[in-house]
Amino acid sequence: MAAPIRVLTAVPICDGHDSAINTINLEFIRHGIEVVYLGYHRYATDMVRAAIQEDVKALGISSYNGGHVEFFSEVARLLKKQGADYIKLFGGGGGTITGNDEAIMRRNGTDKIFFAGTSLGDMVDYVHQHYSGPHKPFRGRKPSAEMQLARKLTEIEDRYAKGKKGKRPTPAKKIRNPKSEIRNTKVFGFTGPGGAGKTTLIDEIVLRLLHREPKTRIAILSHDPSVVGAGALLGDRATMINSQNERVFMRSMATRGQAGGLSPATEDCLTLLAESGFDYVIIETVGTGQEAMPFQTGLVHKTVLVMNPDYGSRLQLQKIVMLDLADIVVVNKSDQERARTAISEIGRRLDQNKGSQILVSTVANRHRDAGVDKLCDLLTEDG
């Protein structure tokens, strides 16, 4: 089977009109396309960085607030400047984009504008016809280390998609800043049920790491489920506002039919990232149930289980295997009423294990939360 088409979609800076793009995203994923969604109110630089890291075939922009000629042209210019114009630029803006505008935008590097009245089906067809097929090798200028790493990740994913057994990839060129103080890459694995706040928590950890260590470089491997027999909406970037940073390499992966919260290609991809010279590599599973440990031992230095205080009865707790295996258990949303009970129940459960597991309570969506500070300390301290 051919690998699904991956595209990135986004809405420009100072524009919150996401109704059209949400509808288009839904239609795309129903027709087998994997959509990395960056969200609304996004800078051109963030879009271009994300498109390169995600190694998408095309970048789609939905603009309704005016200034589209300038914005599309800026994105096209940045793609070209970085030698990444193998990523095709498309978009629309209902009736706000005129025929004259389109002519200028196309001249400046936009591949396709969908005018007002284009049906969803026509858009899906266009993407299938023009953005499918294998990636072409880089042409011309030497590709950046980030581009090469992104492409290697694509190759691993595609190999699994074609049903071929993974061959251990050769490490990409190290892109670590040589001046970095940290010698060894630390790998953290985050898992837990859907809605517990894993994505927000990781983004808050990233914010702190970037602040504390002015040269640190971080990679994030994030997972979202594939729709059965179809595409996937990879939406973590939209939530991870602090991770859209030039010192962060982020890659979104669809599970592509594998249960357990990860993709068939995850292990190889993680190995590659761990060997690519980042100070920290953070991996996030999709929302998991009561399965066993999703991470292979040895690959991840610290595993974090993020819990929602609303897990149900104590009996449910006994069934969560990860509670025995995680190094750190986080009760997030600890400002909720139910949290006090949750903390004491989970605490007792961890005591039974008699291990060195640590329980932390956080409110990830609270700015400057002390619990998240503590979690960050625990992750970065040696041992």
Next chain:
Amino acid sequence: MSKLGQVVEAVENYNEFVLKEVKRARTDKVFGQQMVDRWNDVKAKTPIGTAPTGLKLPRLALPEIDEAGEITRYLLGEGLPGEFPFTGGAYREMYLEPLGEQAAGSSGKDGKNGKNGHTRNGKNVARVAASKPVEVEEPTRLFSGLGLAEDTNERFHFLTGHQRSARLSTAFDGPTLYGIDSDAGGVFGKIGEGGLAIDTYEDMVRLYDGFDMGSPAFSASMTISGPAPIIMAMYIAAAKKRFGSRVVPNLRGTIQADIFKEVQAQNETIFPTEASLRFLCDMIEWTTREMPRWYPVSISGYHIGEAGATPVQQAAYTVSNGFAYAEMLAARGIPVDQFGPRLSFFLDCGLDVEYIALARVSRRIWAIGMRDVFGAGPKGQMFKLHTQTSGRSLVAAEFKNNLTRTAAELMLAYMNGTNSCHSNSADEPFTTPSEEWIRLAAHGQAILLDESGIFKHTMNMLSGSPGMKAVERAVEVAMLEEFRQIESFGGVLPAIEHRYQRSQIQNAAHRYEEQIYDGTRPIIALTKYNDLKDEMPEVKMVRTPRAKKQLQVDRLAIFKKKNAEKSKRALDKLAEVVESGKNCFPTLIEAVEVCSLGQITGRLQEIVGHFRPMV
């Protein structure tokens, strides 16, 4: 149970109460006679007006009923316009032509032709009318904003030059809506597009130049939510600069400031929800005390509707958001009769059948909830409404059809007794309206209200029909069901955190698009009668030239340079007050005199963080 759950109970209790009273009127002779007497009294006191053709009409049309039970059902269940539960309208006479104008020529004839007490009343009315100001404000309020402050100022003068009153409605550009300065990297192309650029309170001075901001015939509406407290502070600072401190209590207008709908649908919010709500409540607390004629929040369904919600979702989320604000303000200890009358609403009006009665049902639910759950007096029970015709219903293909779409929506909006109204321009699928099309949009309202006799002579001209009643009942049931869903999360805020409203809106939007292309929703000239050759129409595009954008950036640089030292101190003071938890609005009014919008947003975000978008 949150207050919303109590509202559901209150509406159900009220409906039961009405049924019981209907029964009582039929069984209890004395009570039944009281209701009949009241009914006859209302009818007797209803003035008679005369249409230009000479036709006589009562100024309030009432159903032809004379049985005590039915009279009770009408008076309690629907109520007279301007009376609880306000189904027909927040006020008694809404758009009726002031009687003075017609009474002069017709009262004598009334005297001769009148029967059953009308003679006496014709005279009474003439007296009443004489004691009442004849010059009421027009409900027309057109949303505008383009380029820089001076360009929008010019548009304001163009729009209101022929009106008795200046009712302005201000649209801001993207950077302003997101609290960003025009000199920020990557936003140059957005300056003055889709609205006007405001960076400093000096821009605000330019924006309303030539208007008497303290006059009772002037009111300004500002459509902005994320940075609303900062923009409100700039408005106050600009008014003080031009007219002195004494103008502040006289300021009239509305600022949208609706954080809930931003998080649910429109996405123009800049601080985490909790912090945004705190800044908002600081502003409401201050303005409801110091500016008693200002509406500091316009609880808006328009953007919820435009983002794809069904009409019932739109109304249910909007009204429930209103109750959530009321709950927060009451919890702060602000008296309900201080804030209640200062809450106003804003709904979308499209072409779906629900719009026949959407605002009528919303008004009724709001009145019952505010009276029975929050203990508000009559002014706090009134659901005061601005309506905008649906932008989403406008189509680029053969766009002149949009005139008809907007006209039909206007008709629905006025049938619903909206207090003010914006009619969209036909060219809006393409551009900020050009003068040609915005003029036609304004004329559309005048044709309905001034030229036609539909709304001039009689209240209840169309309400009470079996069809409208049927829609009302179905919409009320559906809205209460939505309230129960929201309540099942624990109220509006917890439902927002669970993405309930967002996901419902997104699903509805997707279904709407599917229905367009599967033929369920024919769109004329797009999916039906679309035989004309597909050509891009010649539309005059309103865009902001580069030189103007640069002018805005340059002006901002001068302001920042001039206030470099003072702004630092002002921001430090603001930060201190925000950290202390005290009401920060008074400090904000001082800060805007020396700080730009972006400087203040940036400093506040350092303290409270950024909004994390919900997908």
